[in-house]
Amino acid sequence: xxxxxxxxxxxxxxxxxxxxxxxxxxxxxxxxxxxxxxxxxxxxxxxxxxxxxxxxxxxxxxxxxxxxxxxxxxxxxxxxxxxxxxxxxxxxxxxxxxxxxxxxxxxxxxxxxxxxxxxxxxxxxxxxxxxxxxxxxxxxxxxxxxxxxxxxxxxxxxxxxxxxxxxxxxxxxxxxxxxxxxxxxxxxxxxxxxxxxxxxxxxxxxxxxxxxxxxxxxxxxxxxxxxxxxxxxxxxxxxxxxxxxxxxxxxxxxxxxxxxxxxxxxxxxxxxxxxxxxxxxxxxxxxxxxxxxxxxxxxxxxxxxxxxxxxxxxxxxxxxxxxxxxxxxxxxxxxxxxxxxxxxxxxxxxxxxxxxxxxxxxxxxxxxxxxxxxxxxxxxxxxxxxxxxxxxxxxxxxxxxxxxxxxxxxxxxxxxxxxxxxxxxxxxxxxxxxxxxxxxxxxxxxxxxxxxxxxxxxxxxxxxxxxxxxxxxxxxxxxxxxxxxxxxxxxxxxxxxxxxxxxxxxxxxxxxxxxxxxxxxxxxxxxxxxxxxxxxxxxxxxxxxxxxxxxxxxxxxxxxxxxxxxxxxxxxxxxxxxxxxxxxxxxxxxxxxxxxxxxxxxxxxxxxxxxxxxxx
Amino acid sequence: xxxxxxxxxxxxxxxxxxxxxxxxxxxxxxxxxxxxxxxxxxxxxxxxxxxxxxxxxxxxxxxxxxxxxxxxxxxxxxxxxxxxxxxxxxxxxxxxxxxxxxxxxxxxxxxxxxxxxxxxxxxxxxxxxxxxxxxxxxxxxxxxxxxxxxxxxxxxxxxxxxxxxxxxxxxxxxxxxxxxxxxxxxxxx
Numbered sequence: 001x002x003x004x005x006x007x008x009x010x011x012x013x014x015x016x017x018x019x020x021x022x023x024x025x026x027x028x029x030x031x032x033x034x035x036x037x038x039x040x041x042x043x044x045x046x047x048x049x050x051x052x053x054x055x056x057x058x059x060x061x062x063x064x065x066x067x068x069x070x071x072x073x074x075x076x077x078x079x080x081x082x083x084x085x086x087x088x089x090x091x092x093x094x095x096x097x098x099x100x101x102x103x104x105x106x107x108x109x110x111x112x113x114x115x116x117x118x119x120x121x122x123x124x125x126x127x128x129x130x131x132x133x134x135x136x137x138x139x140x141x142x143x144x145x146x147x148x149x150x151x152x153x154x155x156x157x158x159x160x161x162x163x164x165x166x167x168x169x170x171x172x173x174x175x176x177x178x179x180x181x182x183x184x185x186x187x188x189x190x191x192x193x194x195x196x197x198x199x200x201x202x203x204x205x206x207x208x209x210x211x212x213x214x215x216x217x218x219x220x221x222x223x224x225x226x227x228x229x230x231x232x233x234x235x236x237x238x239x240x241x242x243x244x245x246x247x248x249x250x251x252x253x254x255x256x257x258x259x260x261x262x263x264x265x266x267x268x269x270x271x272x273x274x275x276x277x278x279x280x281x282x283x284x285x286x287x288x289x290x291x292x293x294x295x296x297x298x299x300x301x302x303x304x305x306x307x308x309x310x311x312x313x314x315x316x317x318x319x320x321x322x323x324x325x326x327x328x329x330x331x332x333x334x335x336x337x338x339x340x341x342x343x344x345x346x347x348x349x350x351x352x353x354x355x356x357x358x359x360x361x362x363x364x365x366x367x368x369x370x371x372x373x374x375x376x377x378x379x380x381x382x383x384x385x386x387x388x389x390x391x392x393x394x395x396x397x398x399x400x401x402x403x404x405x406x407x408x409x410x411x412x413x414x415x416x417x418x419x420x421x422x423x424x425x426x427x428x429x430x431x432x433x434x435x436x437x438x439x440x441x442x443x444x445x446x447x448x449x450x451x452x453x454x455x456x457x458x459x460x461x462x463x464x465x466x467x468x469x470x471x472x473x474x475x476x477x478x479x480x481x482x483x484x485x486x487x488x489x490x491x492x493x494x495x496x497x498x499x500x501x502x503x504x505x506x507x508x509x510x511x512x513x514x515x516x517x518x519x520x521x522x523x524x525x526x527x528x529x530x531x532x533x534x535x536x537x538x539x540x541x542x543x544x545x546x547x548x549x550x551x552x553x554x555x556x557x558x559x560x561x562x563x564x565x566x567x568x569x570x571x572x573x574x575x576x577x578x579x580x581x582x583x584x585x586x587x588x589x590x591x592x593x594x595x596x597x598x599x600x601x602x603x604x605x606x607x608x609x610x611x612x613x614x615x616x
Numbered sequence: 617x618x619x620x621x622x623x624x625x626x627x628x629x630x631x632x633x634x635x636x637x638x639x640x641x642x643x644x645x646x647x648x649x650x651x652x653x654x655x656x657x658x659x660x661x662x663x664x665x666x667x668x669x670x671x672x673x674x675x676x677x678x679x680x681x682x683x684x685x686x687x688x689x690x691x692x693x694x695x696x697x698x699x700x701x702x703x704x705x706x707x708x709x710x711x712x713x714x715x716x717x718x719x720x721x722x723x724x725x726x727x728x729x730x731x732x733x734x735x736x737x738x739x740x741x742x743x744x745x746x747x748x749x750x751x752x753x754x755x756x757x758x759x760x761x762x763x764x765x766x767x768x769x770x771x772x773x774x775x776x777x778x779x780x781x782x783x784x785x786x787x788x789x790x791x792x793x794x795x796x797x798x799x800x801x802x803x804x805x
Contacts, residue, residue, distance in 0.1 A: 151655055152658070155655065155658060155659055155662060156662055156666060159708075159710065160710040160711075161655070163654070163655070180710060213710070214713065215650070215651055215710065215711050215712055215713040216710050342708065343704075343707060344704040344705055344707055344708050347704075348701060348704060
């Protein structure tokens with residue numbers, strides 16, 4: 001007891017930040033050279049990292065930090081209604097800006113709730129820093145209240161994590177965490193900070209000029225690309241008769257410059273290009289070189305071109321199983337070039353002929369320079385290839401049978417795209433059929449506009465990530481395309497949208513099903529619809545109203561355009577319940593375990609194929 | 617050199633052949649240089665456990681004079697393909713400086729130390745020593761009829777020694793797991 005009292009008085013003397021309410025506005029943490037508490041060090045280090053927004057949820061073990069946060073005015077805190085939503089919001093923020101997303105959560109359940117989002121960010125290479133409170137050092141390992149072994153739990157879903165045991169290490173660790181999160185292949189980093197470390201006083205030396213961790217070499221901007229490998233790649237490309245670019249999310253992580261270089265290279269080479277789900281937007285999807293997305297629900301022309309090509313240039317994609325299908329049947333006759341910043345990704349799934357480890361920007365610049373110096377490139381090399389591709393294109397694999405009564409989900413997305421394209425909106429999605437239709441029918445001419453959960457496929461990602469993107473881009477139109485099932489996984493975030501008046505437009509394709517589950521059950525499990533039907537759904541309009549936001553419902557084709565415009569023109573957040581055909585399936589589809597040439601087509605496209613068999 | 621044909625450990629099922637070469641389960645020795653900090657070893661070990669792989673032996677100790685870097689030597693049984701993947705993923709761990717699969721191409725050397733306790737009289741111990749033959753074996757502790765020897769050799773020799781000593785009053789065994797490195801001039805860094 002006596003000891004406690006002593007601590008309290010000591011705290012009072014040393015703590016420079018115990019102002020009355022009047023002083024609050026004048027607090028400037030940066031200019032206080034005094035010894036700081038751990039909580040103040042966190043705030044100061046975050047400010048020095050340029051953080052202006054964090055997403056989080058307070059709780060017992062992180063209270064010292066939240067108190068320090070209260071006493072400053074440089075960092076804006078967004079209070080989500082669930083920690084999973086905080087992590088997705090930070091992902092949306094990071095993906096739409098290229099900055100590191102920051103999350104603060106409390107110990108135990110706060111941290112475990114954040115794990116889904118951290119895993120999602122790990123799979124999709126999104127830079128995040130998650131600060132989690134932890135029970136006091138003396139209680140760790142004693143089954144304390146709200147205690148969980150967070151560094152243990154997150155070890156396999158973070159790029160790196162820390163448990164801070166000494167307040168004097170805290171500042172450096174935070175800066176190193178940001179460095180690791182944003183460099184090389186980006187990813188989430190977690191810092192677990194016990195409550196007593198947040199309360200203890202310690203030194204803060206400021207942001208180090210350079211973080212130099214010997215075991216972690218940064219590839220970006222380093223002129224260490226293997227030029228002989230690039231020469232080999234150019235040699236293959238020069239002689240290619242049937243080349244294709246296969247581009248992934250790595251390009252978007254590399255940045256705007258890399259995407260511009262890609263455009264130049266595609267233009268210079270006149271090669272066709274396909275993009276993965278995560279890569280959409282790296283290259284304008286309205287350009288005629290673009291064959292559409294590839295993979296399980298990619299277009300016929302993209303998948304056939306991947307199967308048939310003789311040189312494949314993979315830029316920042318990782319041969320995911322949703323892209324390759326059956327590995328043994330994956331593009332059997334091609335020479336493969338793989339550019340990736342992560343050397344582990346090269347030869348991980350598919351053996352390649354040329355592997356280049358480096359940042360896409362550097363590699364593309366070198367490739368472009370070398371290509372432009374080439375002489376005697378025969379422009380006719382790829383002429384036949386383009387003719388073949390155009391025949392595949394004529395099949396129109398994305399065509400669908402429209403209906404004048406019920407709204408076809410593809411039609412709804414097409415109309416949404418047509419009516420909002422001019423605003424160049426950010427589009428986030430949840431996971432399932434609506435995600436694939438969005439990927440297939442929405443135009444992305446800019447990188448960083450497309451927010452989706454690719455690797456982990458997390459239902460509930462859409463609304464919070466749109467929220468994060470809207471926070472980062474307050475003047476832009478942000479649309480979340482969702483499904484009735486996915487939306488309900490994080491619908492508590494409507495309260496967050498309302499609180500900060502974030503005008504996110506949530507567009508639900510409501511078919512009363514977990515559509516993708518039902519589709520697989522129809523195609524693979526003989527239509528046994530086990531647990532995929534939503535027997536009870538809320539009235540989405542009333543639901544929206546109860547949160548104080550606008551709800552719109554549309555169930556007929558005639559009103560669709562007008563109601564979409566009403567949604568877009570509304571100033572605040574909107575929940576749009578679009579009642580669509582219950583039984584529509586996503587096509588084309590490559591069933592799991594099949595090769596690209598074993599693609600299934602929708603009835604429209606199929607009838608075309610039977611009419612003109614020579615086209616295939 | 618191609619490593620000597622190594623007999624699997626006693627309790628381990630014999631080599632399983634599934635017709636495909638890549639699916640043959642065999643012994644792999646992996647060396648890792650890693651920052652000497654908490655959590656680092658766990659990250660390495662989880663790469664194996666997450667794939668349902670058991671670590672047969674594990675040997676960790678700091679190797680730099682400032683104790684900042686440790687070397688881990690791991691023996692495991694698995695398919696070439698999975699081990700190759702694990703070795704790739706090792707590079708991704710932030711505190712890992714370098715890693716290599718020693719069994720893959722280059723020749724390698726390995727040593728292990730075992731402390732074995734024998735309960736018995738002078739005669740039994742003399743007989744045991746004779747039975748061990750060439751194996752390097754030294755007395756490190758004795759109290760009444762309890763004798764503790766250190767045995768040094770590759771894992772095969774240790775295996776053989778233990779099998780032999782079972783007939784000569786073997787009471788307890790403590791093994792370090794192997795430490796291993798490349799043959800010749802090649803270094804791990």
